[in-house]
Amino acid sequence: MADIRPLRIGIVAGEASGDVLGAGLIKSLKSLHPNCEIVGIGGQHLIEQGIDSLVDINELSVMGLLEVVKHLPRLLRIRKMVIDYFTDNPPDVFIGVDAPDFNLPVAKKLKARGIKTVHYVSPTVWAWREGRIHKIAAATNLVLGIFPFEQPIYDKYSVPYQYVGHTLADSIPLKVDRESARANLSISTDAHVLAILPGSRAKEIASMLPVFLQTADLYKQHVDGLHVVIPAANQARLQQIEALLDELKPAVKILLSSEPARTLMIAADAVLLTSGTASLEAMLCKRPMVVAYRMSALTYIIMQRLYKPDYFALPNILAEQALVPELLQEQVNPENLCHHLLEQLERDQDLLMHAYREQHKSLQQNADEQAAKAVLVLINADEA
Structure with missing residues (x-):
């Protein structure tokens, strides 16, 4: 019989696209392991999947170097609150969905405290600032990637990575009406x-x-x-x-x-x-x-x-x-x-x-299920 112990999932999605990806992952995760408690930051889609959202997702929706600097004090306060919350209430896994400037520092702190961490959507190390791969490695136990061209750079640095495809490609038919x-x-x-x-x-x-x-x-x-x-x-x-x-x-x-x-x-x-x-x-x-x-x-x-x-x-x-x-x-x-x-x-x-x-x-790789299975494998890695 499958293990049905309750799982506590921490997840933070920083914007609308991450909310969709995170919700798909959580939906599939719950179908594979129904007894889940979901806590973190999410929007409408994650809320529909039962997340207890600590703050409004719009608090994190900031883009551009100057814009981030302008809102930095608020973002740092939220980040500290998230780290403190998950330190006091450790999840079985912390999943940061995109928003790497926010999520990776959170993941690094939590990983150092013995919490398994996943980053869903590779930062654009293939596009600029390749050296960030070392920070990704320090912060994560696993990166879930949505594009097929990302694998080589992770292999180059021996950082755990799994290509899962994109949930949008699964949900939109090849021929639309x-x-x-x-x-x-x-x-x-x-x-x-x-x-x-x-x-x-x-x-x-x-x-x-x-x-x-x-x-x-x-x-x-x-x-x-x-x-x-x-x-x-x-x-x-x-x-x-x-x-x-x-x-x-x-x-x-x-x-x-x-x-x-x-x-x-x-x-x-x-x-x-x-x-x-x-x-x-x-x-x-x-x-x-x-x-x-x-x-x-x-x-x-x-x-x-x-x-x-x-x-x-x-x-x-x-x-x-x-x-x-x-x-x-x-x-x-x-x-x-x-x-x-x-x-x-x-x-x-x-x-x-x-x-x-x-x-x-x-x-089209059945991304939600592939991502959920990868998260469960990571969670259960020490229990085999």
């Missing part, structure tokens, strides 16, 4: 739909949404029957976007929705988005896209010196070629974005969809 997505949003089949994804963080939305709306106004001049749809990651982002729409008063009609972002992307003819996990999801939804990002001038200067890959959009990194346009800094203006969107509509869609499907297949 646009008609059903449009019906769900009450959008006609003959409309031209542009999905705008300005980001899941407040600062991203404040930076990217105005230029995206200006782009949509230009785009409207070139396509008939335009519908613009925007997903909101949570209630706070919904209110922020509503306030910006009221302030900016775009000429295009906007459908702001709390439906999952993938529903809006599947319904779309094209997607304009802020770089991040959304670009991966748009690829899995098989949609032409334009990927954009703007950061502080200082962050950009530093990244220019340190960043190694030729691309920053995930579809391009995975394919090792420019599958989709990616625009940075001063390139991110309405005229340029509109031009690239129109260009994407005119390209050979069959070739693009074939490339998307190949990347999709490579990421």
Whole structure:
């Protein structure tokens, strides 16, 4: 008979994408070992899986070197609280989901106190600051990776690593149903739909949404029957976007929705988005896209010196070629974005969809179950 002793799982997800990954792992973990207590920091998806969240996940959603510095005192207070909590209430395993600048120092302290630690989503040591691999090794018993190109660097340094694939690739079918997505949003089949994804963080939305709306106004001049749809990651982002729409008063009609972002992307003819996990999801939804990002001038200067890959959009990194346009800094203006969107509509869609499907297949590894099994193996390693 399987061991049914209760398991205490500590988990911290720092942002929306990590919340999805963490929730998938926990759901599979509970199916394999039903008696689990989940404590840490998570958003809506982890809360649905029963996490007792110590603070609101939005407290950790900070990106960019200058932005992190600005919020550092608050982040340090939360980090100390998390370390103290798990030191006083030791879990069977601590799982940090992404957010390495927050999670790895927590994991290092807990590992030093005899608590097993897992980091889910490899830090981008393959892209910049390869030397971080030594800090990862010191902080973790196991790294769970979501991309197939990460394995060699972990093998190079003999750091325990397991590629599990990406939960989004498992949850989105290879062939998506646009008609059903449009019906769900009450959008006609003959409309031209542009999905705008300005980001899941407040600062991203404040930076990217105005230029995206200006782009949509230009785009409207070139396509008939335009519908613009925007997903909101949570209630706070919904209110922020509503306030910006009221302030900016775009000429295009906007459908702001709390439906999952993938529903809006599947319904779309094209997607304009802020770089991040959304670009991966748009690829899995098989949609032409334009990927954009703007950061502080200082962050950009530093990244220019340190960043190694030729691309920053995930579809391009995975394919090792420019599958989709990616625009940075001063390139991110309405005229340029509109031009690239129109260009994407005119390209050979069959070739693009074939490339998307190949990347999709490579990421389909039953990630939630693979990750959960790896965590259980680690927990039970000393009990065999």
